[in-house]
Amino acid sequence: PVRLRWPPMGASRRLRLALSLSRTTMSLAYDGLARGLPGASPEEVGLRFVALHYGRELAEEVRAALRARRP
Secondary structure, X not given: OOOOOOOOOOHHHHHHHHHHHHXXXXXXXXXXXXXXXXXXXXXXXXXXXXXXXXXXXXXXXXXXXXXXXXX
């Protein structure tokens, strides 16, 4: 296995790096879903993302909350 060696860094820098990697990973996953769902609205892609990563139940709760906010 390949082992990466990171230079010494403080806790705040490690946290920023971890958050950046998480944002990038989530963005790539969302973009992949959007490409696989041509014509889907950003809201629908977001709900699919939630369903895949956090479960259908939460996605349905988010969907219901979004409907309730609409005039």
